[in-house]
Amino acid sequence: MRTLYPQIEPFASGHLDVGDGHQVYWERSGTRGAKPAVFLHGGPGGGISPDHRRLFDPARYDVLLFDQRGCGRSTPHADLNANTTWHLVADIERLRVMMGVEQWQVFGGSWGSTLALAYAQRHAERVSELVLRGIFTIRKSEIDWYYQHGASRIYPDKWERFVAPIPESERGNMVAAYRTILTGEDRAARIAAARAWSVWEGETIRLLPDPDLSATHDEDDFALAFARIENHYFVHGGWMEDGQLIRDAGKLNGIPGVIVQGRYDMACPAETAWALHRAWPNARFEMIEGAGHAYNEPGILDALLRATDGFAG
Known part of the structure; x- marks a missing residue:
């Protein structure tokens, strides 16, 4: 099984003013002028990490990574204003123009796969290849599975901690109930709810528990952006018609692609992929047996690296 490429530092980084008061953090790593790619992180609201740079051969790729609006090193932190799928699609185009490339490979997992599909269906001529993992298309049925019923049956102990901040009378619509708290005036209540929301995901996205991942999701700043932005997108159905991304998949014809899916993905069940x-x-x-949702689970990581290597030319 393949492992990540060695650690690497960006050769360029900065903030791009994308309007609406948002400054988006970006960085480039690998070899300037090599095959261009853009990495789309999950969440929404998850942000990038140094290990994401390591999914690409640094000798053959010039990869741009960025923190989407409101998260990571982008500012303002956890802000929901002018923060929609289509704002992010426009940001990707701004970053492509800034990078000075006509086409690039688009790599996205989980929410990143949603955003990659939305971008590719709107700007197919700008996409050389798609590498997608842990497919999520923001349909109501997918949101209900993870935040209302479904995954709760697999993780009843963890689910109890997720529902704890919500009064029993409001648990018939967990996403809406969380929104009330996450957008409320009580900061302490916002933080507590954000941590419960974030930890639920951090503890259920791998086939086997990962204490370090759970700890990251339990940090106040990370959890606040992650929970507020994710919930904001889910309440609004991604500002798309339900099922739009699969309905319009024909727009991807002609774009080479790879779909990598863990068989036991509890966050994004395999039926969507x-x-x-x-x-x-x-x-x-590629259906990966014995794997959950996370990109760095062995079979999933191996398939992703084979994909980026295969498209490197």
């Missing part, structure tokens, strides 16, 4: 595969059959589909 399978639906995308059926709607976009010319992409290579």
Whole structure:
């Protein structure tokens, strides 16, 4: 099984003013002028990490990573103003123009796969390849599975901690109930709710528990951006028609692609990846047995590295 490429530092970084008061942090790593790629992180609201740079051969790629609006090193922190899927799609185009490339590979996992599909369906001519993992298309059924019923049956102990901040009378719509707290005036209540929301995901996205991942999701600043932005997007259904990304998958025809999916992904069940595969059959589909949702689980990581290596030319 493949492992990540060695640690690498960016050769350039900065903030791009994308308007609406937002400054988006970006960085480039690898080899300037090599094959261009953009990495789209999860959440929404998750931010990038140094290990994300290591998914690409630094000798053959010039990869741009960025923190989406409101998270990571982008400012203002945890801000929901002018923060929608289509604002992010426009930001990706601004970053492509800033980088000075006509096309680039688009790599996204989890929410990053949602954003990659939205971008590619709107700007297909700018996408050389798509590498997608842990497919999420922000359909109501997918949100309900993870935040209302479904995953709760697999993790009843963790689910109890997730529902704890919400009064029993309001648990019929957990996403809406969390929004009330996460956008409320009580900062202490916002932080407590954000940590409960964030830890639920941090403790359920891997096939086997990862204490370090859980600890990251339990940090106040990370949790606040992660929970507020994620909840904001889910309340609004990503500002798309339900099922739009799979319905419009025909717009991807002609774009080489790879879909990588963990069989036991509890955050983004495999039925969504399978639906995308059926709607976009010319992409290579890899179902990884014995794996959950996270990109760095052994079988998933191996498939992703084979994909980026294969497209490097």
